[in-house]
Every structure is written in structure tokens, then in C-alpha cells.
Amino acid sequence: MKVRSTVLRITATAVAAGALAWAAIAGGVPGGSSHDPLATKAVAEEGPGYAVEDFAYPNADKILAEQKIKLKRGDGHIVLAPCTGAPELMEVFSHKSEKVCFKVTGDKGYLSLEIPSVFGVKGNNYAAEVEMTTGAEQKTFPVDKNAWTAVGETADDQGRDFMLLEIRTSK
Template sequence: MKARKAIVRTFGAAAGAGILAWFAVAGGATGGSAVDASSVKTIADEGPGYAVEDFSYPNADKILAEQHITLKRGDGHILLADCASSADVLEVWGRKNEKVCFSVTGTSGYLTLEIPAVYFIKGNSYNAQVDMSAGAVEKSFEVKKNDWTPVGESADEQGRDFMLMEIRASK
């Protein structure tokens, strides 16, 4: 008999909770006749957006303000490095920035940038090629591994200032 009373109480409580829930959803508890569709939100619409890689260089604005180097795009395998504490770096020498270093990781990489008046590049253990421009004139230079390569004005018959525009490196 006690078991039967417990079952009846449990069933009655569950039925009562179900009826209250139905009224709340249908608007009976608030006096409305239905749920207002404008108050319902899709949770998926509030989630984070998609991450789309645009290959822009991180903190490029800060680097431009502090070091006067415009770093544009890359694949993440050629990075600005500290010349004093990094080994196996490309050293880019220019009239306006003196020495700027880049580390290379992985099997290959590229970086588009703007460093004005570059005249020498010391290579590292990677095969590297740089693209430079002076006005409408564009030139590419193969950078010698672990050695100095004259580029820009030091390799130009007219001694024009060349801006470093791109670095490509591979093992």
C-alpha cells in the first residue's frame, strides 16, 4: 500500500510539473497566448565567427611605429628577430635602419615588407632570394648562404636606393 501511495504521489507531482511547464511555454503563466517569436534567439548566431587567416604580420603597426619597418604579409616562417640573441638569422643592412634580422623556420617561407635603402644582406643556412625596387625598377637578388651579398645601391650601376620588398627562403 505504501508503495502504491508513493507511485501515485510521484506521478501526480510529475503531471503537475508538466502542466506548469506547458503553461509557461504557451504563455498561460504570463497571460499571453503564445511565445513571442522576437524574444527567441538562436544560440549559434551568438557564437564566435570563423577564423580566417589573411597572413598579415602580427603587431605590424607597433613594429612600424618603433622600428620604422613595414611588415606586410607572410606565411609565418620568416620572422623579425633580435640580432643579438638569435643565431642563424638573415641580416638586412640599410641606411635608415642599420641592421634588421630575420629568423627562418621550416622548409620554406616568404615575407613581404618594406625596408628602405637596403645595401647588404648576410645570408644564413637557407637559400634566400630578395625582391627590391627603386621607383619603377625592380630587381631580384640571390642571397649567398652564410655570406654577404651586395644588393640595392651597392649592386646598382647608378647607386639608387632600393627598397626591400620580399624575402623568400628555402632549405
């Protein structure tokens, strides 16, 4: 009998310890307070925040102030570049600003922007199209590879003023 009572005592202790461990892991001791050392708390309350990419164009405010070009957002594959005349650059011509150039990388690119009074685009070795607006009307113009393309007022039979809103490229 003595062996049997010892086995029962050991088993009961093990079961109690297991139940306590399970309670602590699964959600704390029932009725435990925030001062209870066995109480648990959510890790998310203490962890660092998440970085969320909003695809906003870096330094857009500074570029707007200095160059009067409103760069909104994109995928990072079409970026503002100095106009050096290099053949890999896409060039945008506007009556309101000097020539604006963009470097294109990757297989596809997207950039949302605002450049008023755009009348021409010189393409590079990417297939490209530009989305433009005049008043309430939006138009998409395909851009010729490595050549000058008339867009906006120069491609409009009424000669209306167009604003460039988007550039999309692909290989």
C-alpha cells in the same frame, strides 16, 4: 473487420507522425511562424563566426613606430629577431635603419615588408632571394648562403636607392 480497422488506424497515425517529423526536420511545418515551436531556423545564424587567417604580421604597427620597419604579411617562417650575431640569422643592412635581423624556420619562408635604402644582406643556411624596387623597376637578388651579398645600390651600376619588398627562403 475490427482488426483491420485497428491496423488501418495505427498505420494512418504512424504515417501522420512520420510526415510531421519529416516536415520538422526538413524545413519546418508549412506556414509555421517564427513563434511556432515546431518551426526550424538556420544554425548558421546562431553559430560563432569563422576565424580567417589574413597572414598579417603581428604587432606590425608597434614595430613600425619603434623600429621604422614596415612588416606586412608572411607565412610565419621568417620573423623579426634581435641581432645577436648568431649564424642562423639573416641580416639586412640599410642606410635608413640599423641592421635588421630575421630568424628563418621551416622548409620555406615568405615575408612581405618595406625597408628603404637596403644595400646588403648576410644570408644564413637557407637559399634566399630578395625582391626590391627602385622607382618603377623591380629586381630580384639571390642571397648567398652564410655570406654577405651586395643588393640594391651596391649591386646597381647606377647606385640607385632600393627598397626591400619581399624575402623568400627555402632549404
